[in-house]
Amino acid sequence: MQPSIFGLRQLACVLAALTVVPVAAQTAQDLPANNYPTTARVEYVGECMARNGGAYVYLHKCSCAIDRIAAQLPYDEYVESSTFAKYATLGGEGGAIFRDPEYGKHAAKRYRGVQDDALRACGVSSATRAAR
Numbered sequence: 001m002q003p004s005i006f007g008l009r010q011l012a013c014v015l016a017a018l019t020v021v022p023v024a025a026q027t028a029q030d031l032p033a034n035n036y037p038t039t040a041r042v043e044y045v046g047e048c049m050a051r052n053g054g055a056y057v058y059l060h061k062c063s064c065a066i067d068r069i070a071a072q073l074p075y076d077e078y079v080e081s082s083t084f085a086k087y088a089t090l091g092g093e094g095g096a097i098f099r100d101p102e103y104g105k106h107a108a109k110r111y112r113g114v115q116d117d118a119l120r121a122c123g124v125s126s127a128t129r130a131a132r
Helices: 005-025 038-051 057-072 075-087 092-099 102-121
Strands: none
Touching: 038 057, 038 075, 057 075, 057 102, 075 092, 075 102, 092 102
C-alpha cells in the first residue's frame, strides 16, 4: 500500500504547529529580565577569555559570568557601572572623571561586587578576576 499524500501533509502540519507553539506561547515574563544585546555579551566574553589566556573552557565560564551579571544588573546600569570600574584606574584628569565622583565610586564598587560573585560562581579563578 502506498502512503497517502494527505497523511503526510497532516503530519507536516502537526510538526509545524508543534514547533511554532512554544515560540508563540512565549511572553515577556518568559524572556530574561535583563536581556543584553548580543554584541555586549560577545565583547564581555571576549575580554574575559583574553584575561584568562584565551583557553576554550573560558568561553563557557565567561558566558556563565555575563549571564549572571545580566540577572543582577539592568543593561543601562551594567554599561554605566562597568565603564566607571574600567576607567577609574586611568591616571590624571581623564581618570578623575571616572574616579572622583561619589556616584562613580558607588557604581564601580557595585559592578565589581556583582562581577566578582559571577566569576566566582562560574569557576573563574581569583587571580584573573583581579586583572580587570
